Amino acid sequence: MAASRAFILILFLIYHSAIGLKYNTKPEILRSLLSSGKTVENNTYIYKTKTFEVLVDHFSFSVTDTFKLRYLVNDTWQRGNNAPIFFYTGNEGFIETFAQNTGLMWDIAPQFGALLIFAEHRYYGESMPFGNKSFSDAKHMGYLTSQQAMADYIDLINYLRSDTKTKHSPVIVFGGSYGGMLSAWIRMKYPHIVQGAIAASAPILQFSGVTPCEAFARIVTSDFRAAHHECSNLIRKSWYTITNVTSSDEGKKWFKENWKLCSPLVNATHVRALKSWLSDIYGNLAMVNYPYEANFLAPLPGYPITAVCKHLVEPKLEGKPLLLALKKAINVYTNFTGKTECLSIDNAAPNLGDIGWSYQACTEMVMPMCNDGINDMFEPEPWDFKEYSDQCYKDYNIRPRLDLACTEYGCKDLSAATNIVFSNGLLDPWSSGGVFRNLSSSTSVIIIPEGAHHLDLRASNPRDPVSVINARKYHRSAIKKWIKEYRDKFA
Numbered sequence: 001m002a003a004s005r006a007f008i009l010i011l012f013l014i015y016h017s018a019i020g021l022k023y024n025t026k027p028e029i030l031r032s033l034l035s036s037g038k039t040v041e042n043n044t045y046i047y048k049t050k051t052f053e054v055l056v057d058h059f060s061f062s063v064t065d066t067f068k069l070r071y072l073v074n075d076t077w078q079r080g081n082n083a084p085i086f087f088y089t090g091n092e093g094f095i096e097t098f099a100q101n102t103g104l105m106w107d108i109a110p111q112f113g114a115l116l117i118f119a120e121h122r123y124y125g126e127s128m129p130f131g132n133k134s135f136s137d138a139k140h141m142g143y144l145t146s147q148q149a150m151a152d153y154i155d156l157i158n159y160l161r162s163d164t165k166t167k168h169s170p171v172i173v174f175g176g177s178y179g180g181m182l183s184a185w186i187r188m189k190y191p192h193i194v195q196g197a198i199a200a201s202a203p204i205l206q207f208s209g210v211t212p213c214e215a216f217a218r219i220v221t222s223d224f225r226a227a228h229h230e231c232s233n234l235i236r237k238s239w240y241t242i243t244n245v246t247s248s249d250e251g252k253k254w255f256k257e258n259w260k261l262c263s264p265l266v267n268a269t270h271v272r273a274l275k276s277w278l279s280d281i282y283g284n285l286a287m288v289n290y291p292y293e294a295n296f297l298a299p300l301p302g303y304p305i306t307a308v309c310k311h312l313v314e315p316k317l318e319g320k321p322l323l324l325a326l327k328k329a330i331n332v333y334t335n336f337t338g339k340t341e342c343l344s345i346d347n348a349a350p351n352l353g354d355i356g357w358s359y360q361a362c363t364e365m366v367m368p369m370c371n372d373g374i375n376d377m378f379e380p381e382p383w384d385f386k387e388y389s390d391q392c393y394k395d396y397n398i399r400p401r402l403d404l405a406c407t408e409y410g411c412k413d414l415s416a417a418t419n420i421v422f423s424n425g426l427l428d429p430w431s432s433g434g435v436f437r438n439l440s441s442s443t444s445v446i447i448i449p450e451g452a453h454h455l456d457l458r459a460s461n462p463r464d465p466v467s468v469i470n471a472r473k474y475h476r477s478a479i480k481k482w483i484k485e486y487r488d489k490f491a
């Protein structure tokens, strides 16, 4: 693949850089998280920023380096001794973004008298183990693993509980997307330290041999088909139309002018980048298909896919008229504010956040993706592990370990897991890798038919569908139960 070698989650997950994945969704997410960085546009929530010293390597005795992990604190509602600690297990980006987009924790903290903590994942945001050398080579990058990140969180939790006032504080972890995977896993690995987990849109089964590679693309497609029955058909038709129209120099020029691209389409590599960029947008739209106006990956109207598909209803559209309709549709994503002067389909210069996720996708987090162009609306593209692995080798001098995540955390048999709520929105393509069966009375699954990517973690909103209101009710009662169980033991 040319310009866009893509992969992963999230707020929950796909990236942009090397891998053979179809959707750069994760990367897109990353990029927008990073670009928003600390200056989230609307800082609804207020906190103090602190740091905590952790070991670079928790699992050997030979590396003694340490670094400062960042975390955000709000203790306004912390009530009395042993108040609950609500702990967000940070994912791939600046922690501020997750704090601002996890309104649920802020909404329920007063009711529980809880201390709020948002911990930044190592190698993201400003939590760099080796400063600006963190990504310089495989040796410095090698400590970027989910295991090390969880060990950071555990050390931080132990530190937060080192005070007599918090010694028996129950700890409830929250996370969405990759952060939700970490929430579930940290409860599984450290049940003696973490009392319960709300794991929203956590695709812990999106791994090789567990989830079919085409599942993600099919859910994206069904979201577009549900908005209008012709919408996914026209998008499927558009790939060939783009190829055909841009096969001549005149066509490339026409396309550049009519789509207001920032730079010209010169060769097949650019056309390929264009298609990959479009695929990313469709995946992102499916993730953030929220019922109300929001600015997570981009400023968007409520139910943005419906707005996109309003332009893609005429089955006879083909050739240039199809591409003009598609441009109008894409505008919903690229130009909702009306302030976008031109469309940039280039990969942004790789920044640290991108490298972080691409690296994780090349080590433990290999999430196979493919399209067949028949049951989904994308151009056919098989999953090719060899190509993927070769690209990882080229980029980082490492090869992925396909089975590592399932070996470390379990995929097919999770029967030992307790005190976890897995929530899945059926509009969310990442639900493809979610847990869908109640594992036990204390590990349950809540399905949100009208939910996109971890909608339940967001602040309550007048336009929330009933299913998400009920999911949040379920979360609250599970948390109450976990806290009570713990208090019965220790208080």
Ligand SMILES: *[C@@H]1O[C@H](CO)[C@@H](O)[C@H](O)[C@H]1NC(C)=O
Residues within 6 Å of the ligand: 041, 042, 044, 295
């Ligand atoms: C920012 O927050 C304020 C108050 O909560 C709200 O009225 C406004 O619409 C928000 N703006 C954006 C761009 O989200």
Ligand SMILES: *[C@@H]1O[C@H](CO)[C@@H](O)[C@H](O)[C@H]1NC(C)=O
Residues within 6 Å of the ligand: 044, 045, 046, 047, 048, 073, 074, 075, 076
């Ligand atoms: C915690 O959040 C509340 C509500 O946003 C705010 O009023 C308060 O100042 C914050 N406390 C700290 C310590 O940041």
Ligand SMILES: *[C@@H]1O[C@H](CO)[C@@H](O)[C@H](O)[C@H]1NC(C)=O
Residues within 6 Å of the ligand: 131, 132
């Ligand atoms: C890395 O950080 C050091 C110390 O802050 C600084 O002097 C140096 O210019 C930085 N290097 C790069 C490439 O940013």
Ligand SMILES: *[C@@H]1O[C@H](CO)[C@@H](O)[C@H](O)[C@H]1NC(C)=O
Residues within 6 Å of the ligand: 241, 244, 245, 318, 319
């Ligand atoms: C491909 O493009 C040519 C000329 O640009 C046009 O005549 C032809 O109808 C197009 N084919 C399809 C299937 O759109």
Ligand SMILES: *[C@@H]1O[C@H](CO)[C@@H](O)[C@H](O)[C@H]1NC(C)=O
Residues within 6 Å of the ligand: 266, 267, 268, 269, 270
């Ligand atoms: C396409 O053009 C770019 C420069 O704009 C160049 O870097 C790239 O190698 C070209 N690709 C092909 C396949 O010719």
Ligand SMILES: *[C@@H]1O[C@H](CO)[C@@H](O)[C@H](O)[C@H]1NC(C)=O
Residues within 6 Å of the ligand: 259, 260, 331, 335, 337, 338, 339, 340, 341, 342, 343
């Ligand atoms: C974005 O919208 C504005 C206002 O409608 C328009 O002037 C501008 O050309 C649009 N930009 C793109 C890239 O289409």
Ligand SMILES: *[C@@H]1O[C@H](CO)[C@@H](O)[C@H](O)[C@H]1NC(C)=O
Residues within 6 Å of the ligand: 436, 437, 438, 444, 445, 446, 447
């Ligand atoms: C799991 O169990 C809970 C509580 O009994 C129930 O509300 C929920 O619908 C169940 N989920 C599934 C997927 O069966």
